[in-house]
Amino acid sequence: MAMSVGGDSTETPMSDINTTPLVDVMLVLLIIFLIAVPVVLQTVPVKLPDVQYDPTQTKPENVMLSIRSEDGQTCQVYWGMTPVGHQELQDMAVAKLKAVVDKLGSNITPDDLPEVHIRGDVNTPYKCIGGAIYTMQSAGFARVGFISQPTKLGALTR
Template sequence: MAMSVGGDSTDTPMSDINTTPLVDVMLVLLIIFLIAVPVAIQAKKVNLPNVRFDPTTTKPENVLLAITGTDGQCQVYWGVTPVTHAELLDRAVAKLKYEIARQGGPTAPGLELPEVHIRGDVETPYRCIGGAIYTMQMAGFAKVGFISRPPPGDTIARL
């Protein structure tokens, strides 16, 4: 490494940048990355299923919500009945309590809680759908799913 002492008689500070340490650090980093990258990029082959979607099995105790949003207003339908946020919470709590009592109480063996299936309009803002999900989870529903339309041309093999 070289160092300039500044043999001028003007005694002005030297304004040149010593780039040798910078080049040394960059070369060390380059070598580290050349060694580390091939080790980090190792892929494991995984066989994924060829299923686009699974058909939903609708049980009579499941809750079906339809959510639309026009002009910034959210509208939630329980089945075909429009409900407000407070009514949605009250109905959800009542439905869950009824299903638990019908199956023998919270400690009954094989307790199957109902699910919530949501149909959301394409133009619906996410805050409307997210609010309904939050309300149903607040009521105690653990499984919330979305109902969607399959792409055209897809066929479903029913077993």
Template sequence: MAMSVGGDSAEEKPMSDINTTPLVDVMLVLLIIFLIAIPVAIQSVELTLPKVQFEPNETKPENVVLAVRGNADGSQCQVFWNMSPITSGDLLKKGSDKLKAVVDRLGDNVTPEDIPEVHIRGDVNTPYRCIGGVIYTMQNAGFVKVGFVSQPTPGAPAE
């Protein structure tokens, strides 16, 4: 941007006009960018999402049902095996013994459907480390299938 400050004649005045060409160029470039970007951001794929419904599980008598909860401040975790409190070390031993008993009973005819599952019921306010610890312990005991038991929302249709 240049400014002319006159020469020898008294009729020449400083030029006070602003060159708007660069401003218009920048605005046009921004307009083009927005015209290209907005349809991409708004575009969506038509999907039919599944309806959430409660699907009851068939509970086998050999499945392990665990309940996990943390105390009020989250410093301790409580684990219950069929309503009986159990420590982490006892959980590993009892889980290993249960799985070994099932495998010994079935012998060479063991199929993945025959191996019991672990069903964990966790309190809403239970810290993740409590439930994660139970999952880790049961996987170390040899259980492959670990599931969570939840409560459906009120009024949800059951199949």
């Protein structure tokens, strides 16, 4: 590296940019990113938090779905107490949402729209519950919630 001392008698200002601090900062940033990127890309095994049980506020227009699978392959979906198939679930959901929207008119807020409450059996595969969620969301329901039953210990430690 060369440095101009300014020994000549003309004393003109130096017009070269000093890039040394810029290079130093860039090298430090490069080292920081080389250390930080592998930390971000690694997956960490996580234990999901315990569920806090809040009381469900049920509106009469909410849809209650129960989903179970006895053999692990076939999905059984119940609208209330009535068993429904995939297409029937889609048609009933669209009809229900259309009836609520027609009833409310043009003054609709997101809080006025019905919700879907899903009760899933413990042994039900995710594909059954995920399929019901997808069907209800494609029908227009924006809010989907899960109903669970707290353990006796969970009910006491609030």
